[in-house]
Amino acid sequence: MRSIIYYVREFLRPEWLKTFFFARTAPLETPSYFKGYPARTEKECTRCLSCMMICPAPGAIAVLRKKDQWGPEIYPGHCIRCGLCVEACPEGVLSSGRILDVTRRDGTAFWSWYHLQVDDSLCMRCGNCCVSCPVNREIDPQLGATGTSSSDEVIMRIEGGRVTILHEEKCTGCKTCEINCPNRAIRVARMVEGVQGEEAEA
């Protein structure tokens, strides 16, 4: 009898009845700090390819042209949501979670340099690298058409039967030369540095 009274009293407590009848799991909501897949903002893409060049996952991001406008395209199956592209973009074209706000507030950025390296023992002087390079073609359209160039403004050209690198600083690191080289003689080294403050604004 005492135990029955105990249980009746226990189960008639308002807190117990409230939890029993109105128990709910917390609503599923995405916190503001969650790093999702990067999404486009309204900013215009300048096609500097920084996002593509820093991306660690193969095939996760590509800068594509849609109706005369260039813009990054994210492939969610390949993207690992690391957020490096959001931090690397100088224009703020991509946004993921609050990375863009935090990066702006702290003044953090990534600087990248590219170094071109030609292994002379592997190079067979075919010139594919010079012809395929998209920056070369933009500077000197003739280079893409005939394969020879006298312009000094291009990144690299064949001079005296050898690949000569003239303007390394113009390289955007797209690795088109590396893909088109039949012998893997040319290699692009991407060097990245994380900076903050005045350095980042310079």
Add this chain to the structure above:
Amino acid sequence: MKKTVDVSIPLGPVHPCWKEPVRLKCETAGERVLRTEVELGYMKKGIERIMRGRPWQEVMFLAERVCGICSVIHNMVFIEAMEEISDIAVPPRAAYLRVVANELDRIASHILANFSYCYTIEHETLAMYLLNTRETVLDNLERLTGSRINTAYMIPGGVRFDLLPEDAAAMLADLSKVEEEMQRHTRIFETGPLIALRSKGIGVMNHEEAIRSHTVGPTARASGVVCDLRLRHPTYRELGFTQVTRTEGDNFARVMVRFQEVFQSIDLIRKCIETLPDGPVRGGGFCKAGETSYAGEAPRGELTYSIKTDDYGRVVDIAIRTPSIMNIEACVHAMIPDATSIADVTATFISSDPCVACNER
């Protein structure tokens, strides 16, 4: 293995208590286990081969994917090895934030290991309580870095995101909640008579055996060995870190060491947030050519990265030594033999916190 008795019982590679595929072959006489042998190699990934020829911003992500449970320390050891090669200095604020991320990850890993042990000895209630607490810890890791696991938080010369003051306050509030819950869970574990029957005096590894078998991490610390690389890490020394040691060397001690280290990690995070220096979180600096071997304390023990890089910071050669391989071998050769039942073999094996993903990277 040469057969000395007629019954040899295989455990695994698919076993409800194993989180990852590994096979134990036990030679038994009745219920008594005479000898055990371990068979690894069911999930080789070849990550070290994929890492070669890649710059740090790609290898960083691969290093994290060696092990999902302790991903932050893989990132940290790789990045600190690259910093040692290239003489990059870390700003003090970034060094403290690294400790915060690393200790949050350690708490999550230790709670998961203890969950696993409780689950193996069929104390599912405590196991689920522990997993529930782990969620709060992972939420805080997400608050700091943006993702629960595989955070990619550290880069050469600093960390990626700063800790906001309101986030720091929320983190401290959550940590008090975690501490309160963990005190309750530890009390349940410490005073449970049935847990003691399954844990105390089982799988004993004494001090000499622990040293001879080169165990590392909480497994060694439960046998009274002084081995914690955090004692040598400059930031941890500033924070006044002292290691947790127990002397029993049984399953109970190994789980209790992890419980105690959770409280210690909570204290370290509190100390970090309270004394967080001002300043930038990124110092910059390029990776250069060089060769080094750098070790750090993972939740399971000593983790070593031997790296060789070229002039542009690309990894030429890399070798990773993860802690679990020593612990698994020690478990098989020192703890399990003379177990009085097959049920103790699974419990003992899980108490040494084996991480097969680390071993077979």
